[in-house]
Amino acid sequence: MKGRVLKLSAPRRLVCDLMRFSVSVPRVTVQRRMNLGTLLDTRDASEPRPSWTAIFLKGYALLAAETPELRRAYIKFPWPRLYEYPSNVASVAHERDYEGERAVLLSRIKEPEQRSILELDRLIEAARSRPIEEIKEFRQALKFAGMPAILRRPLMWLGLNIGRQRANHFGTFQLSVYSGLGAESLNPLSPLTTLFNYGRIDKSGFVDVRIHYDHRVMDGANVARALVRFEAILNETVSGEVTRLAGTGRRDPANDQQR
Template identity: 70%
Template sequence: MRGRALKLSGSRRLVGDLMRFSIRVPRVTVQRQMNLGPLLKARMALQSRPSWTVLFLKGYALLSLETPELRRAYVKLPRPQLYEYPGSLASIAHERELDGERVVLLSLIKTPERRPIAELAALVEAARTRPIMEVKEFRRALKIARLPGPIRWLLMWLGLNLGRQRGRHFGTFQLSVYSGLGAESLNPLTPLTTIFNYGPIDDQGTVTVRIHYDHRVMDGANVARALERFESILNGDIAAEVASLAETTGVAGAAVSGAA
C-alpha cells in the first residue's frame, strides 16, 4: 500500500527537539497513592471549583519552596554543576488546536508559590483559551520552530545548560496530566529536573501521584519523602486556602442578598 508523506509542523518539530534532549536525562519515577479527602471536601463546598491542575500546581510549588532539591538543575556550563533557583517557575503542557492540528504547547508561570489559587486559575485558563499567538511562550516557541534544526538544537542546548537562562526559558518543573480524560502517563519525558503527574481521582479522594526526577540532581529517598510531604500540603495549606475561598464566596453572597 502506498501512503503519503506529511510535512512536520512547527509544533511537531518542537516536540521532537524536546525529546532529543529529554531522552538523555537519567530519569527515575517514584509514586505514592494519596488520600486527598480533606482537599476534596473543601473543593466540593465551592460552586465555582478550581481545577485539580491548579490545586496540584500550587501544592507542588509550595513543596518546592521548602525542598531545595526540587529547585535545582544539572547544567554543563561553565562546568558540570547543580544550579539552585530561589523560587519556582512552572511549565504547564496545554493541548491546543493550530491549523487544524491538535498540538502541545508549554506555558510558564513564575513563582506560583506566591500566587493565590484564583490568580493561578486565571493564568492557566488564559493559556488554554487565548489566541495562540497572543501567548508569549507559544509565540516564541513557534518562531524558534521555523529555524533550521542545527540552530534550534544549539539554542536549546545553551538554554538548558546556562543556569539562569534555563529557568527563564524552560522553567524549574513541569506538569502534564491526562486525568481529565480518564488516563495517566507512566513515563513522561522532559529535560527539566522533575515532571509530576497524577491519575484519575475517585469519589473518596484517592489518587496516584508520580514524580519523575533527574537522578543526577537527587535520589529516590528524597523524592519519597517529598511525596509524603506533598500529600500533607494538599490536605493542609491548599485545603485551607480552598476553604477560605468558600467562606469568602459565602460572605459575598450574603452581602448581595442583604443589599437586595
C-alpha cells in the first residue's frame, strides 16, 4: 500500500526545531505527591474561581523568585557558563487550532510572581481564546517558522545561548500540563532549565507535581527541597491570595476541577 507525503506545517516545524535543541539537554525529573487540601477547599469557596493553571503558575513563580537556581540557564555563547536572571518569564504551552490543525504554541508572561492570580488567569485565558493573529508571541513564532531551516536553526541557537536574550525569546521556565484531559506527561522535553507539570487533583487535594530540570544547572537534592517549599507556598501564600477572592456562596467544582 502506498501512503502519502505530508508537508511539515509551520507549527510542526516549530516543534521540530525546539526538539532539536531539547534532546541535548540532560533532563532529570523529580516528583513529589503534594497535599493541597487547604488550597482545594479555599479555591472551591472563591468567587471568581481561579484556574488551577494560574494557581500553580503563581506558586512556581514565587518559588523561583526565592530560589536562584530556578532562574539560571546553561548557555554556550561565547563560552559555557551559567546565567542568572533577576526575575521570571513564564512560558506556557497552549493547544490551539491553526488552519485545521491542532498546534502547540507558547505564550510568555513576564514577572508572573508580581502579578495577581486573577491577572494570570486573564492572560492565560486570552492566549487560549483570542485569535492567533492577535497574540504577539504566536504571530512571531509562526512567522519565524516560515523562514528556511538554514536560518531558523542558527537564530534559535543564538536565542538560547545569549544570556540576556534567552528569557525574552523563550522564558526562564515552562509550564505544560494535560491533566484536564485525564493524562500526565512523564518525560516532556524543553530547552529551558525547568519545566513543571502536575497530574489530576483528587477529591482530597492530593496531586503529583513534577519538576523536570537541566542537570547541568542544578542537582536533584536542590529540586527535592524546592518541591517541599513549593507545596508550602501553594498552601500558605497562594491559598491566602485565593482566600481574599472568596465570595458568599460555594459552587460545585466537578466541572472545572482540573481546569
